Amino acid sequence: MIDLMCTYNSIKNLIxxxxxxxxxxxxxxxxxxxRDCFPKFFGGEEILxxxxxxxxxxxxxxxxxxxxSHFFLNKIPIFIAGYEEAFFKFRIEENSIIQIRFEDYGIPTNSRIININYTSGGPSFIQPIEIHGNNVPLRRRGNVVNLYGVPIVNSEEEITETYSDINVSVIYSPVDVDDIARDSLMRAFYWLLSDEFPEMILSSVVSLEISFKRLCKKFHIDLNNVKDKDILKKINQEIALPLNIPPLNEEIVHTIRRLWGSRDNIAHKGILIDGYSRESAQKQISSAFFGFKYCEFLEKKANRSPTN
Ligand SMILES: [Zn+2]
Incomplete structure (x- = not known):
């Protein structure tokens, strides 16, 4: 366990x-x-x-x-997308209760808590168990946890100490109330991590739809009679082209179309497309993320352009 934590920390130091x-x-x-890989990619540059x-x-x-498939490595993209992680330590006594308020450790109130890892660092073997009320929501995640220290006997050594120092890692998504597009995208990654693909698809499309329409509004693009799934074509032709920026990568555009198709299936028929796999979900959320970043990129370019 200690080795894994060390590996994790050394990887985390690089992120x-x-x-x-x-x-x-x-x-x-x-x-x-x-971060400058995004402008280079949207400018058509490859990476060697x-x-x-x-x-x-x-x-x-x-x-x-x-x-x-490596648990720590496959988390890197969610940090690039905007998730954050806090590390801290607290001491727990055996058979006693302690309350941990995440905001005391720098996690903004109202953040969406994605994952918590408790690792006992000794000297005693005490596992913190979360205490809850009578009602346990399936997806509860507040900013406070109440923990009870349960002594776990897993060593033949005599340990006289009655406390453990617990190393904690909390992965969270800071909720950005001013940007629903970004918040929906963060939520989509949460659904992906929970294997909830229909919710992932819906949140991804909401994020893209807001990003696309917001960009078009800024550029006074008329979207009357334009189907939602065709807006990206308008963006490529009427925003990117005049700014001398290559259209969004064709593979991503194609995958966004598939994402929209998956969304239509859920909205119209109430079911996922047959054979929808984790791989499809990973591709579609990545395409939504790059679509979102492309809009951000175009907006920044336009702000710098002398004609706007
Ligand atoms: Zn290589």
Whole structure:
């Protein structure tokens, strides 16, 4: 367990807002990622893997990392998308109750808590057990947990101490009340992590729809008689082209169309498309994320352009 925590921490040290790495689809080696990879990708640049010297692109790197079976590695994309993680430590006494308020450890109130990991660091073997009221919502996640320290005997050594220092990692999504598009996208990643694909699809489409329409409004694009799933075509022709920016990568556009089709199936027939797999979900959420980032990129470009 300690080894795993060390691996996790060393990987985590490499993941921050400015620098991380993604896994090359050809050799599975780490390829440096920084925030400026997005403008380069939308400008049509490929990335050369410094391990196997093959060209790849940011979308394939992102998707390949999300698909990786290693628990810690496949979490990198959710941090790139905007999730955050807090590490802290508290001491718990055996057979006693302690209340942990996440905001005391820098996690903003109202954040969506995605995952909590408690790892006992000794000296005693005490496992914190969450206490709840009579009613246990299926998906409760508040900003406070009440924990009871249960002594677990798993050693022949005599341990006289009656406390453990517990290392905690909390993965959370800061809720951005001013940006429903971003919040829906964060929610979509949450649904993906919970294997709730219909909810993931609906949240992804909400995120894209808001992003696309917001961008079109800013550029005074007339969307009358334009079907929602065709808005991206208008964006490519009437916003990207005049700004001299390549249209969004064709593979992503195609996958967004598939995502929209999945959404239509749920909305109109109440069911997922037959054979919808985890792989389809990973591709579709990645395409939604890149669609969202593309809108952000176009908006920033337009703000810098002298004609706007
Ligand atoms: Zn490679």
């Amino acid at each position: 921050n807002k400015d620098f991380s790495f993604l896994l090359c689809p050809s050799c599975q080696g780490g390829v440096r990622f920084s 893997c410094n391990n196997c010297a093959k060209n790849t692109n940011l979308y394939h790197l992102f998707l390949n990392t999300l698909k990786n």
